[in-house]
Amino acid sequence: MSSSVIVIGGGISGTAAAWELARHGVSVTLLERGDLASMASGWTLAGVRQSGRHPAELPLAKAAIRRWETLDNELNQDIEYRQHGNLRLALTPNDVPAIQQVVADANAAGIAATWLDGADAVHEVAPALTSNLVGASFCPTDGHANPQLTVLAFAEAARRAGAEIRTGVEVLGIETDGRRVTGVKTTMETIFAERVIVAAGVYAPRLLDPLGIHIPFTIVVVPGIQTQPLEPMLDQVLGIPSGGFAGRQQADGRFRITGSSTPWTATDHNADNVMPTLGQVGNVVAWSTRLIPALAQIRATRIWGGLIDKTPDALPVIEATPEVEGLVVAAGFSGHGFCLGPVTGEILADLATEGVTRHPIGPFARARLDEVTEAEAVTLHG
Ligand SMILES: Cc1cc2nc3c(=O)[nH]c(=O)nc-3n(C[C@H](O)[C@H](O)[C@H](O)COP(=O)(O)OP(=O)(O)OC[C@H]3O[C@@H](n4cnc5c(N)ncnc54)[C@H](O)[C@@H]3O)c2cc1C
Incomplete structure (x- = not known):
């Protein structure tokens, strides 16, 4: 089997990316080891917040709120978004x-x-x-939204637009030819792909470490x-x-x-x-x-x-990896990635198809973590 892009992870980041890709006509397969929204995107409080954000995340949070305001219509599903402060x-x-x-x-x-x-x-x-x-x-x-409904709505919209969404399929490893991605090996088969997006939450290091890509979280x-x-x-x-x-x-x-x-x-x-x-x-x-x-x-x-x-500075890693061509990563959201989900999806789709994105993601390059010594605490504010 083959697909242009494989997305690993059926939380808000992965399903939003699958929707962006599918609605722009890209052939995409999303693989989720459990059920959709079965990890952070289901456990979350699901606050959708700009206030109190780190300045580096603010442009993404602002862009995300603009998407949240019309997401019901966009996904054709009530996701119980409430903008009451x-x-x-x-x-x-x-x-x-x-x-x-x-x-x-x-x-x-x-x-x-x-x-x-x-x-x-x-x-x-x-x-x-x-x-x-x-x-x-x-x-x-x-504000806030219903996290399960939101993830299911992204996945369903992606499916309607042509994406293949497969649950109960675990990715065991990412395949490369030494320089660029060639696909993934799952519990069932090897799937060939030119681009792979890792949106695997706490499991991201298991997929990335074997490639020599280390996110210290x-x-x-x-x-x-x-x-x-x-x-x-x-x-x-x-x-x-x-x-x-x-x-x-x-x-x-x-x-x-x-x-x-x-x-x-x-x-x-x-x-x-x-x-x-x-x-x-x-x-x-x-x-x-x-x-x-x-x-x-x-x-x-x-x-x-x-x-x-x-992560040590409580900011995510979002990048096209410099080490392996065709590999895109979003992980380490440090307790505030739900709000950003719709925009994370845009960024991941941009990076997978164009290699660049319209959003300012410089602060989220993994290389910055080589310089970070202070450990920020996790603070949940909704
Ligand atoms: C209690 C709590 C409260 C929170 N409150 C807020 C909040 O108010 N506002 C906010 O913005 N954020 C909040 N967050 C953070 C937010 O929920 C997360 O940052 C966000 O949901 C991350 O989404 P994700 O899609 O990147 O990861 P996840 O939702 O974790 O999705 C990753 C998916 O990848 C799958 N996967 C992993 N490995 C593999 C594999 N090898 N093969 C196939 N599938 C795989 C997993 O099963 C999982 O479903 C909170 C988090 C928690 C836990």
């Missing part, structure tokens, strides 16, 4: 400078964001929150909790300065909440064994009931662990 909450006066800086940075980047001074101002926007607040940043153009696990459905009470995505809690209410009324990370050392990353510690779960529960008192009486219906592929 992101609140970063100040619980003590000590929290205020960092959060006011988020507002200043957003405004300097041309993004409308305001500082809500005092609990009353926050309550006007989000009445369900605790009164024990000093204030909050509010970026009304941020560490893996951490964060907790995810979902509640029973409730009446609508919170429109925004919530975060706190430490990044130790983030949460939102889904379109179906369930709360979806997450919290701080701990190192993950296991090498088997199946959904069955990836679970948070009870201490992590306890912290998320404590934060959620402190911030939204009504949640104390509510039942949790699902708990899971989500793995995050964290």
Whole structure:
């Protein structure tokens, strides 16, 4: 079998790339070892946020929000995108400078964001929150979406446009002639291709290391909790300065909440064994009931662990690899790659077909990591 481009990974990055390629008439096959959205793109909180982004990611996040605003129409599927804002909450006066800086940075980047001074101002926007607040940043153009629906919608749109989407097929290795890509070897067969996109999340190093391409990331696990459905009470995505809690209410009324990370050392990353510690779960529960008192009486219906592929500077690697021609990589999103997904798809498709992209991806070249010594922490803000 052969295909012009093979995409490895059926998360948001891979399915968005498959859609871009297929809608531009490129023959593409996407291979996913499990189900679509079975790893980070299913575990995610699925916040869609520009505010508080690293400056290097801002142009991509801004371009992504423009895509999110019409993605339902583009993919012909309701993906439950809601653009009601992101609140970063100040619980003590000590929290205020960092959060006011988020507002200043957003405004300097041309993004409308305001500082809500005092609990009353926050309550006007989000009445369900605790009164024990000093204030909050509010970026009304941020939002959230349903991650599973989004990934399935990208995959389905790609399929309609001619892509082959195959689940339950694991890529065991990328084949080269020593200089350029020739295809991939799967559990079933060898598939020939001139271009291969690696959008394999935490498994990217397994595919790249044998080619001498090393992305230095560490893996951490964060907790995810979902509640029973409730009446609508919170429109925004919530975060706190430490990044130790983030949460939102889904379109179906369930709360979806997450919290701080701990190192993950296991090498088997199946959904069955990836679970948070009870201490992590306890912290998320404590934060959620402190911030939204009504949640104390509510039942949790699902708990899971989500793995995050964290690079030393918490920025992704997105590039056409200099070592192997025809090989394109997007990995190491460090806990904030869901929002970027639609644009990651554009970039990957550009790089696979043209070798260059219209988006500014210089800061995401892997070579920069040779210079990075400081390890940035994982901070989830939705
Ligand atoms: C709890 C949590 C909260 C988060 N919150 C946010 C948020 O609010 N906002 C935000 O923007 N981001 C958030 N993120 C990060 C975001 O979810 C990820 O950055 C994004 O989903 C990464 O998508 P991806 O497609 O690159 O990777 P993934 O979704 O991990 O997809 C990779 C896919 O590749 C497949 N695969 C791997 N190896 C192979 C192989 N050899 N053969 C075939 N298939 C293979 C895997 O099975 C997987 O399905 C969060 C992440 C977590 C875990």
